[in-house]
Amino acid sequence: MSMPRQNIRPHDERRDERNIARLGIISVQSRIDDTLRNWTAEFSIEGRPYRVECAAPYGRPHGIDTDLILAIQTLFIRTGCPEHNWLHTTAYELRGVAGLPDNGRTYQRLKDSLKRLWGTGFMVAEGWFDPQRGRRVWSSDSLRYIERVRHHELDREPEELPGLDPSSTLSIRLGEQLADSIRARHVQVLDGQLLYQLEQPPARALYRLLEAHRTDAGGQRRLLLEVGLQDWRLACGIQSERPEIVRRALQPAHDELRATGYLRDVQIQGRGKAQVLSYHFTEDDAPDQALVELLIGVGVSRATAVLLATEHGEAVETAVAFVRHRQAAGQVKNPGGLVVDYLRQPAKYVLPERLHSAPVDEATRKVRALQAIQVAEQQAEKAVKQERQRLAALPPAEQFSALRGSLKVLLRPLGKEAWAGLERLCLSGQLSALDVREEAARAMGRLELQSYLDDLQAQIADAAPD
């Protein structure tokens, strides 16, 4: 059972760690030879070398695995990137954020996908950009997308990854480096609207890959990306070495990305293995990319953000500041909508005094775009705190019933009798359900759940002599 949080709609932006996205671990192909369990790729994009060695006992990740890893990272960031690296969610929520249809087959695919992602381990040599030190680290390291997957069924003993169903509760522990890198803000923002428009998984995967590679070390998004076919084949995880097959695999994705306006053009020059692909991105007419990122950060789609930044220029900063101010003061149901409305009809709104600001220079603006991400995360944290306050104010019985689900998951090993005892203590107010849940969650994060449960059991036995 996850903490109540702002629901993510299909059109909201997705977050994605950029280092690993560049490695091409997840193939853009929709089908793949799953007998291939080990592979090594060495390639170079925009002059940056990459070397990856992978083992995937359940087959190489591909197709919807991209959607899933985006959903996992997005949800992890929304819950404030907890230090224990666990994401507690449900198969239903994950499916929704991944943009997959809600039917029986999806849950089977979700299970397969999680297994592939969890099973895939990789050694990365070179090309690891350390955001803390602001430079590339030239060492090799073993990484994993997902460290553990736990699936809890409320009334059944846990099994190893049993079949997922919509009501099941799912806990995913992100790989250490992945989580650390996300915390260090080495993330890219992907346009949910665009992801939603792209019908085929290869097109979505290619969009993610292009975004990761088009951004240079300074954070600037290039308008042209030129890649050698051989390098790009490895970056995309296309298995065939035949140049015409590689092109054929990319063709539908190129068509889709052009049709949605993300790419202006794709040119292919040369012949055979010496071919070079030139991706021409649509010129964002917005004079300043930071403004666009700022808007996306409050939930505006990329297309709309580009439009607004073009039309309104620096007023965007005031608008975003206004919405942040409103958010901090109370509830804003739809921050994206409020920003749009503010920009279109500023007369409707009264601006607080301190938000009237002088025009700022380029550097300040970039810093602010970064801050916007941090602010969004602080907002999420704040929402969690507010929810905690609301729960704390409830009478014991109501508090218990509100938390019943998550307690049941956390404390499942207690057994029926102790559970009944716990219920009595919580209902009578002798124990606070909220405290119990928080302590249990903390204990779980420190891998000390068992000793906590033992303590709790003793407490229950003392308090309720039969």
Add this chain to the structure above:
DNA sequence: TTCCCTGTGAGAAGACCGGT
């Protein structure tokens, strides 16, 4: 079930190269 992605192979066309 149908659809269509992907790998394979045949044959044709092109690129490359050394010899005349």
Add this chain to the structure above:
DNA sequence: ACCGGTCTTCTCACAGGGAA
């Protein structure tokens, strides 16, 4: 410059099997 041999790459057709 021309030729012939060889290797690469392209187009096309087709089959298998995973996705919807």
